[in-house]
Amino acid sequence: MYAQSVLTALIAWPALAAGVVLGAPERWAKHLALAASFIEFAVSVPLWWVFQPAGGMQLQLDVPWIPNWGIHYAVGVDGISLFMILLTTFLVPLSILGSYNYITTRERAFYALMLVLTSGMIGVFVALDLFLFYVMWDVMLIPMYFIIGVWGGQNRLYAAIKFFIYTFFGSLLMLVAILTLVYLVAQRTGVYSFSYVNVMNNIGALGPVAFWLFGAFFLAFAIKVPMFPFHTWLPDAHVEAPTAGSVILAAVLLKMGTYGFLRFAVPFFPQVALHPAVQRAIVTLSLIGIVYGGLVAMVQPDFKKLIAYSSVAHLGFVVLGIWALTLQSVQGALMVMINHGISTGALFFLVGMLYERRHSRLIEAFGGLAKVVPLFAAVLTIVSLSSIGLPATNGFVGEFLVLLGAFRTYPVAAAVATTGVIVAAMYLLPALQRVIYNPLDQPENAHLADLSPRELAVLLPLVACIVWIGVYPTPFLRRMEPSAQRFIESVRPAAPAAAAR
């Protein structure tokens, strides 16, 4: 019963709850949304145990949706999507709780959109039908557009439209590619089907057209990641979005890009994705992301922009790990995806809490806060350290595995990427210093309130994960290993140099 329906429940429940939130009185909205999202999390938790690491794609449900066009409602979960689902359901309640004071207008709409967004995100991660995937991709796009555009900062409209056009451009390309792909496969099999499994099994050799199809998928996902040079929507979107929007955007939405690489772009077109020239280009872009993102983050006056550029760097590690195609690097990439969600999510919460107190995101507006708000300073320190990958925090586990694995395939690239750990210290520590250390020279900061119990409730689960994953990531690694292995094996024949180890 649980096994068959849990994924569907996870998609449907938030959308239903959104309807309830819309119909309820305004002042109940946030409490209802929090309860709904917490139930969502509670429903998802047993997946941790129900999931069979060696079981491949599981908890599947496949029912015809538009049979004439070969469209099914097909969902399932493997060791790659499992953690994306859990990350989503874990962070949504925290985001809602973190919005309690931030969102003061049109609360019903805001919380309803957050819930619809949740449905879309889960849908993206569990969809095993290309059409369903495309629909879910757009379902999550629209609420985020409104969240940025309605509840965002001063320049919110520009940021929201930029976010929308960018992502929508990518998704249109993807739609064309999906349709072409289904058509090509149908020509071979005689059956029109959007089924992921069907496409995977019958894709065969596509010839030159594979290059263009890969290009379309790649572009859609690379924008989402975002990879350099498709990243400039991100700083704007992050800066303007309300805290919850920034958190979800960074923690979950960006991962859809790298998830798309793992699920679609690389397995569908391994000959293209792992063609030496393509490989070289993508690895180079990921290195640019790591170093360039870090260096640009270093000179940002706005804390949120700094975090946004740091995301470009972190996601660079993920892309490098995927393309290096060793077991360590791919699992490392998955760990970075999780860890970036936790650490960067926590950073956005913390900056949001500063903003709620001072209405400024500028680093120079602060200084000496450790004297005034020691608890806040302690949490910010721990989270920053995890973000720069201090060993025994979660950040280290992911980056270490990516680099260790990538070094086997691309020693030079991995060595260059390793300098990213220096750059990380160079962008985050000075910011940390200018916020919590240095003289307390601005009178407005002298009486800030330290973290409230509600804020602690948002942050402590994240801090706990930082330590847990840093010290004992084995339960995560064990659950993802067979799926990572399968991913590598499915594309390995196309990769002459990259022997999976």
Added chain:
Amino acid sequence: MSASALQLLWLVPALPLAGFVLNGALALWRPNAKAAVSTIGVGALVLAFAAATAAVAEFARLHQAAPLVFRYWEWMPVGDLRLDFALQFDQLSAVMALVVTGVGALIHLFSVGYMHEDAGYARYFAYLNLFVFFMLMLVLGASFPVMFVGWEGVGLCSYLLIGFWFTEQINADAGKKAFIVNRIGDSGFLIAMFLIFRATGALDFGPVFGRAQAVFPAAGTTITAVTLLLFLGCAGKSAQIPLYTWLPDAMQGPTPVSALIHAATMVTAGVYLVARCNVLFALSPLGSAAVAGVGALTALFAATIALKQWDIKRVLAYSTISQLGYMFLGVGTGAYAAGIFHLVTHAFFKALLFLGSGSVIQALHHAYHATHSHDDAQDMRNMGGLRRYLPWTATLMWIATLAIAGIPPLSGFFSKDAILGAAFALATAEPIWYVYWAMGVAAALLTAFYMTRLMLYTFHGPTRTGEQERQHLHEAPWVMTGPLLVLGLLSLSGGLLNLPELMGGGAFLHHWLEPVTALADRMRPAVELSRVVEWALLSGAVGVAALGIFGAVRLLKPEALLPARLAPPETGLGRLLWKKWYVDELYDAIIVRPLQWLAREVLWKSIDARLVDGLIVNGSATASRALGWLGSRLQTGEVGFYVVLFVVGVLLLVGGAVR
């Protein structure tokens, strides 16, 4: 039953960790519960020292040749990577664990007196406990990554403690600089790990060292790269050229921190790493020569800077860099036991010197505080004649000074001589070592000189502290001088640990460490010197030390010195040394500022904002808007206009078809 104390090895790091958790909680919620904080902070260290002693005693009884490995849980099991959270205990970890917990306990005790008035008392002890935890992970870790947890962890604590008084920007800056410079070294450590894993398929010390000879061709490119990259990590952590610049700035932290972290323990981690990886370094003559050469050069270079510093702690900081250079000269020469021996004796006398300077600084600080003076309590030009006010501190610091200068029979004499002797012996086979040896001897001369200078200016001659201030000068309380006394005894007698066979001693430490270095010793047998040469070297070393001390006494005129605010600026070579050869300025001009400029002006403002976002992204938006505008202009709604367009279009089509 027999290995019971060793089964409890995990307690050694766990106790300070528990101390951190408890004191950290107190720091956030009960910062004024100072009695509880001291009990927890010092108690954790005393218990950890007791646990370490028990473990060492048990280990010695077992006569164990191979390291004992204790696996606690799987850390990163991925494919063929099997990485556990595991500790290992062998002769080398035993020495390090005793030094860390023993000297650590003394410094914790000293801190009770030194930091007692500080508002951040609980936070201080929390950080200090955390530091000891990470340091123990570093020396007890059974694999490179577990060691790296400690390696970066101690860096973190160093960062937190350098910037302990964070409301002054100079302190916070110094902490940040230490962290970032260390990270440069750490990137080398990381890449070395990747190379090692790629080559040996392992990261645990046992398999890596076991397979090293089979996997790495001796003197090959890979092993040389591995050793040089590891040494880059050492240069960061142990403040060697070119990454030493953070350590002098680290003196912004509380003085007991300088004693524990920036003299006795953390900064010796690099020496420990080379000694731990002796097999790897023995396989790479070039790597070893780089270690010894950089060490010798650093020993001499830092000693020159120490000659002209006025801040008492800065003199000691450069002295530490210089002495660390000696240790690297030792381990680079293949004299691993000698390097570790000097590490141990240095921990004793340098901790003593720092803590003693702490007593002096605190005495002056109290005096200045009482009289509301703003003079610098660390500038030796404001001191002088202090032996009358701090007799214990003066006496004990003289012991340490003679020890570091290398006067027999104090501890430093034996350890320094062991290193210089080994370098000279190797030089008979590899002549480049003559250069290293000569640099070491020159540095020894300077060491004796600058340390005597420090003592003369601080404790002798007339008192340059103001008239009123003098009445407030007094010796530190017993909780501070007690640890000094213990360290004084250790500085006196530390040589007994490893009395050379030349003098009829048993060379205990050397034989104790033999199981650890056996393989490397076989690969790179030590050259034996004749007894005559050894005695000649010994007497020469004593002569050099005596010359340095004598020269300082003759040349320096404490009575002619002016207080800092009256002192004229330095000129000529003195200025060059006082300004530390302008290396910080050089790094700033060729690395820091160009990088900032590149990031801000080129990458961000030009490429990101103008090119990618401005020209391409918003440019295409503008272009499409322009197209849209053009389209909308065409739809004027006037029939005549459409007719004209229609005709023009037809003409163009027809024209095209006709041609």
